Amino acid sequence: MCDDVAFDDMNEYTLRNGGISRRELGTLALGAGLAFALPRAANAMDTTEAEVEIRTPDGTADAYFVHPSSGKHPAVLVWPDIFGLRPAFKDMGKRLAESGYAVLVVNPFYRAKRAPIAPEKADFNDPPTREMLYGLKATLSPATAKTDAKAFVDWLDAQSATDTSHKAGTTGYCMSGPIAFETAAARADRVGAVATFHGGGLVTDKPDSPHLLIAQMKAHALIAIAENDDQKDPAAKDTLRDAFAKAGLTAEIEVYAGTLHGWCPPDSAVYNAPQAEKAWERMLVLFKSSLA
Numbered sequence: 001m002c003d004d005v006a007f008d009d010m011n012e013y014t015l016r017n018g019g020i021s022r023r024e025l026g027t028l029a030l031g032a033g034l035a036f037a038l039p040r041a042a043n044a045m046d047t048t049e050a051e052v053e054i055r056t057p058d059g060t061a062d063a064y065f066v067h068p069s070s071g072k073h074p075a076v077l078v079w080p081d082i083f084g085l086r087p088a089f090k091d092m093g094k095r096l097a098e099s100g101y102a103v104l105v106v107n108p109f110y111r112a113k114r115a116p117i118a119p120e121k122a123d124f125n126d127p128p129t130r131e132m133l134y135g136l137k138a139t140l141s142p143a144t145a146k147t148d149a150k151a152f153v154d155w156l157d158a159q160s161a162t163d164t165s166h167k168a169g170t171t172g173y174c175m176s177g178p179i180a181f182e183t184a185a186a187r188a189d190r191v192g193a194v195a196t197f198h199g200g201g202l203v204t205d206k207p208d209s210p211h212l213l214i215a216q217m218k219a220h221a222l223i224a225i226a227e228n229d230d231q232k233d234p235a236a237k238d239t240l241r242d243a244f245a246k247a248g249l250t251a252e253i254e255v256y257a258g259t260l261h262g263w264c265p266p267d268s269a270v271y272n273a274p275q276a277e278k279a280w281e282r283m284l285v286l287f288k289s290s291l292a
Contacts, residue, residue: 038091038266039277044098045069048161049090054106056151058144061110063152065159066094067102072163074291075156077149077183078105079176081265082133083122085115088267099284101169101291102161106152108176109136111144137175142208145182153187167192167219167291171283173264175200178210185213193290195222195283197264198229203236214243220290221251224279226263230255252282 049066064085067073076096080089085107093105107115117136122129149170157164168190172180177199184194194217196202202223203211223240230237237253244251256263256275263272264279 041098047097054155063106066097067161073102074166075162075168076101077170079172079179081174084117145179146186149183149186169193171195181210184219185216188218191219194219197224198226198261203239222286223253225255226259226261
């Protein structure tokens, strides 16, 4: 969920734990967690990185591509949260590449705006900023996710750094949790692992609920759930477990104690470093087993 309730929870967490006033909160938004430097991967590989442009049926997408400087490696497609492609997600992509993956971090809003879509310290309490973010989110749909998944995976497979003899992975955060599911379903021929972190709206009562896509997947999964998201919809995790079991796919589905929606990106105001590291390590375990 990337909604008003989630933002309100983030605000209350910051006020409760940060020792600041509501007036000061306006300056503590995107970029708030950048003081937490991501640790380098153990035995980190040297990497090569580039800003790239990718043609899709709907236009030209801007993206960040990073991979080990030598050899071929399994591909991973990273979908950012509602704040889009930005330094924090590039850092996360580079860290993943250091562990031996060819990583593409995309701007999902390329149809409307190139990255960055928001200032470094965008204030989600500011009504125009929030309206802008939700306006960009409204440009996305299951149809655009399917179009982009096919184009981005094809682009990754065409790169010399990608080892297409291995399955690909995909990750989603917040609003892009469902997009990661769409990717795994649309490219079931290629995607062998899907990981979502505080993914929003994975289970709904609508006929296009993302959890219904699990039957079309061939990917094993990591579903890392924020504690406050689980409190709002405690049945969702069981619905996901049942859907993966019926599809014959292994899935690690866990509520991360003490976390709030948005806890994984290091520039989040509710970044929880210990639990974010735990989720990261579990993702690496998934990729090692499913993309081998």
